Amino acid sequence: MSHPHPKPIIGITTGDLNGIGIELIIKSLSEHQLLEFFTPVIFASNKSINFYKNIIGETHIQYSGTKDLKALNPKVINVFNCWEEEVAITPGVMNEIGGKYGVRSLMVATQCLKDGQLHGLVTNPIHKKNSQTPDFQYSGHTPFLRDKFGAKDVAMMMCTNEIRIALLTEHVPISEVSKNITIESIISKVRIINDSLIKDFGIDKPKIAVLGLNPHASDEGLIGKEEQTIILPAIEKLRNEGILAFGPYSADGFFARQQDKNFDCVLAMYHDQGLIPFKSFDKGMGVNYTAGLPVVRTSPDHGTAFDIAGKNCADHTSFLEAIYLCIDIINHRAGYIENTKNKLQKSNTSTRLKRTKEDIVE
DSSP: OOSOOSSOEEEEEOOSTTSSHHHHHHHHHTSGGGGGTOEEEEEEOHHHHHHHHHHHOSOOOOEEEESOGGGOOTTSEEEEESOOSOOOOOTTOOOHHHHHHHHHHHHHHHHHHHTTSOSEEEOOOOOTTTTOBTTBOOSSHHHHHHHHTTOSOOEEEEEOSSOEEEESSOSOOHHHHGGGOOHHHHHHHHHHHHHHHHHTTOOSSOEEEEEOSSGGGGGTTTSOSHIIIIIHHHHHHHHHTTOEEEEEEOHHHHHHTTGGGGOSEEEESSHHHHHHHHHHHSTTOOEEEEETOSSOEEEESSOOOTTTTTTTOOOOHHHHHHHHHHHHHHHHHHHHHHHHHHHHHHHHHHHHHHHHHHHHHO
């Protein structure tokens, strides 16, 4: 779907039906000024939305049910009905039903995104264990979307206004992390991050920090060899390409000295190395963004929160930030395409003028 558009159309998935996803949607979209900036499409059923509306109580949310994305009402919240059957919703309970319909919401929304009927997608959390089906055998949204859109590689990038941290390895056991760290994988991730920072965040010359794997970034090879044999060579190759990559940095000292403030993104080697500092800093406003896709997808940076589901106490700040970031990236991409197109047109025009002058002289 092309852009600019009067308002981008953004799909929203429910996440696990028994988690906090729909509660987050209702609370966020009750802020009506949001509808000035995008047209929301919730992939669910009217009954599931009403179920959680009744739990939350007084809300200002009004919606229009539809089965046709070509007939959306841009002035209201739209619910695209993915199922009609009665579904037993049991907030806080991890069961097959919650996982099954959370995955259905995701599958339908993703197909609509792939078909060009949406400008972007905001996904709510699913649970890795009970979302496994014959059609969905993934550890999370990121690898699923990578395969769905045929991307060779993507980067899980955690974002706030203050910090961005991407992961080299995602949901990998610690015992297998080092096996997945290669010169090629680092180069691939940093290229994706660099490209995304330019096109999606409007940063002309991004600076990217790369963390080491071992304590003290190995102390020059005394504590492990990955920094000298893998990470540093990868950084040198990236620098030769003109990418401003720096490191490897010792993770503890890097964050303790607030060196992250000197960079546009940090590449962590494994999940907790990146997520522990990120969630310590994000103040509940973090967003998970999948860099490297041909489409825009964001998500809140938390899980299904079964322990508080159905209790009307979920904080929707991170989900709201995910909506804002999705809108921002859609607009940044559109602006980048327009600007680079104009540069190409100017270049072609200059060439034609030069040739015309040469013809006149001849």
